[in-house]
Amino acid sequence: MxxxxxxxxxxxxxxxxxxxxxxxxxxxxxxxxxxxxxxxxxxxxxxxxxxxxxxxxxxxxxxxxxxxxxxxxxxxxxxxxxxxxxxxxxxxxxxxxxxxxxxxxxxxxxxxxxxxxxxxxxxxxxxxxxxxxxxxxxxxxxxxxxxxxxxxxxxxxxxxxxxxxxxxxxxxxxxxxxxxxxxxxxxxxxxxxxxxxxATQPTQGLALIKEAMQASSANDLDTQLDLERDLQRQAGRTPDYAEGVRAFMEKRQAVFTGRTK
The missing domain is CATH 3.90.226.10 (2-enoyl-CoA Hydratase; Chain A, domain 1)
Structure with missing residues (x-):
């Protein structure tokens, strides 16, 4: 460098x-x-x-x-x-x-x-x-x-x-x-x-939020709703979503890894 x-x-x-x-x-x-x-x-x-x-x-x-x-x-x-x-x-x-x-x-x-x-x-x-x-x-x-x-x-x-x-x-x-x-x-x-x-948060979820927000200005409502559906499907399959739900149910602080799998 x-x-x-x-x-x-x-x-x-x-x-x-x-x-x-x-x-x-x-x-x-x-x-x-x-x-x-x-x-x-x-x-x-x-x-x-x-x-x-x-x-x-x-x-x-x-x-x-x-x-x-x-x-x-x-x-x-x-x-x-x-x-x-x-x-x-x-x-x-x-x-x-x-x-x-x-x-x-x-x-x-x-x-x-x-x-x-x-x-x-x-x-x-x-x-x-x-x-x-x-x-x-x-x-x-x-x-x-x-x-x-x-x-x-x-x-x-x-x-x-x-x-x-x-x-x-x-x-x-x-x-x-x-x-x-x-x-x-x-x-x-x-x-x-x-x-x-x-750096301690659900990295994949944040990346999907970023993707959705950046796409919104070029999309109409129907297109954006479909994008939200597709991105939410991806987010729901990440380890951090599973950890977030477990932590919520167990009333503890979530420990996110940011991993895709």
Missing amino acids: TSTIKVDRREGWTAITLNRPDRLNSFNEEMHRALAAALEEAADESCRAVLLTGEGRGFCAGQDLSDRVGKDGPPDLGYTIETFYNPLVRRLRALRKPVVCAVNGVAAGAGANIAFACDIVLAARSARFIQSFAKIGLVPDSGGTFFLPRLIGEARAKALAFTAEPLSAEKAEQWGLIWKVVDDDKLMAEAEALTAHF
């Missing part, structure tokens, strides 16, 4: 930290590849939850624009998105476990939208979310045009994208963009505790 990403494997979960603090953890190709490798490792069944955060005073400032300096001709930004950003967002959404994001400072451009691609976002009170693309004549990417209208509505999404105005963590929570605002000095302790909690 390169130094652009720090990976801390805990009991049942993994903390992944973007580690280019001198560049506000902005992405270059090396960091993209290192993060892809870390998430690939985290897909293993032994890891039951993931925490994503940034080193230093910012979460992620998006693309490192200096990474493009000195190259001949206009850049093919579509290639960069197809090669790095789109696979990253798809990987986060496809992980069969909760992904918690702790936004410890500015989250700008792709950095903001990568946070929104995670399952649960906690933000430091000082954090800011910025759709900075319009400042340099670009379009929100990394799922920005997908997540923003669905989370806060078209009017607010367009205003954030057109103006590139910073959105405070408090306002992001009020609008439903994130789960919770936490005092700066308490952010990591709360994020780690939440991720550790998820």
